[in-house]
Amino acid sequence: MYRAAISGIGAYLPTGRMTNEDLKRLISLEDEWIVSRTGIRERRISGVSEATSDLAYLAALDALDDAGILASEIDLILVATETPDHILPPVACQIQRQLGCRPIGAMDVHSTCVGFLSALQIADQYIKAGMHRCILVIGADTLSKLTDYSDPYTSILFGDGAGAVIVSRMKDNDEGKIISTSLHADGEAFEFLYVPGGGSRHPASEEYKSKMVMDGGKIFKAAVKAMTSGAEEILERSGYRIDQVDWFIPHQANERIIDAVARNLHFPEEKVVKTIHNYGNSCSATIPVSFHEAVRDGRIRHGDTILMTAFGAGLVWGAALIKY
Structure with missing residues (x-):
């Protein structure tokens, strides 16, 4: 059986910023209140004419450059997103066209904030099965397009x-590898976080809007439990102890969730990668963006063991253990 490794990493963040002071004009919440409850000080916001595929394409170019390969070498494109440019076709097909790839497989993964880990698992399995040699995996979202800025509890x-x-x-001399991945779902928690309108159940209307609705208290408790259990499961399955992990990259949903999971795992705070202060929750993009930032600033180096875990609406959760 073949093994898979991450050979390149990239990211792109829109230039637009929405600070807590900007939000204060819309929802009358103070910066201190927002920071104390979420850890978020600002978030990146795409422009009116900037779609998910635009962000995904630029992140893909960065990853290709880091890997030192051409788009023609890609065998498959996987894009994890909840905010496609259009209901159909897949964003992945747009990326295939923009990169100028040959006619290869291209598909979107619809798994909310666990989308990147879901796509990573798919890529890992395709590589292990010998079907592909080089797969582009993207996590990209423009959640600002689904945010109700009159709702203080989601807009922040x-x-x-x-x-x-x-x-x-x-290759035979490669040190890095994807050690293991896992995914789970519990549909009983479906209505903790969802978008009521815009699908086949309720087409978008005044009654059913295409904006997120969330029960924050239930999501918080479910998230801490799911991310902790996901991390513990992947460590046990892989035969690793938590003290053998160099870096922990959790989904950036809320700093209090991140801190609670790290405490549950008895993982040192200084080894937890956090980007939520500056970027907020960008759904499927949070883990690869955080990974990219920690590699670029020199914290994460080749040979480091990295634990990733995420949860998302559905309720879905997952984890991955990799050696970079």
Whole structure:
């Protein structure tokens, strides 16, 4: 059986920023209140004419450059997103066209904030099965397009961004590898966070709007439990102890969730990668964007063992353990 490794990483964040002071004009919440409850000080916001594929494309270019490969070498494109440019076709098909790839497979993964880990698992399995050698995995979302800025409890959380990795078949002398991945779902928690309108159940209307609705208290408790159990499961399955992990990259939903999960795992705070202060929750992009930032600033180096875990609406959760 072949093994898969991450051979390149990239990211792109929109230039637009929405600070807590900007939000204060819309929802009358103080910066101190928002920071104390979420850890967020600002979030990146895409422009009116800037769509998810625009962010995804630029993140993909960055990842290709980091891997030192051409778009013609890609065998498959996977894009994790909840905010496609259009209901159809997939964003992945747009990326295939923009990159000028040959006619390869391209599909979107619809798994909310666990989308990147879901796509990573798919890529890992395709590589292991010998079907592909080089897969582009992107997590990209423009959640600002689904945010109701009259709702103080959701508008403070969400932002936009894109991150990408190249997943390649390992060579004999490669040190890095994807050690293990896991995914779970519990549909009983479906209505904790959802968008009522815009789908086949309720087309968008005045009654059913295409904006997020969330029960924050229920989501908080479910998230801490799910991310903790996901991380513990992946460590046990892989035969690793928590003290063998160099860096922890959790989904950036809320700093209090991140801190609670780290405490549950008895993981040192200084080894937890956080980007939520500046970027907010960008759904499927948070883990690859955080990964990219920690690599670029020199914290994460080749050979480091990294634990990732996420949860999202559905309720879905997952984890991955990799050696970079």
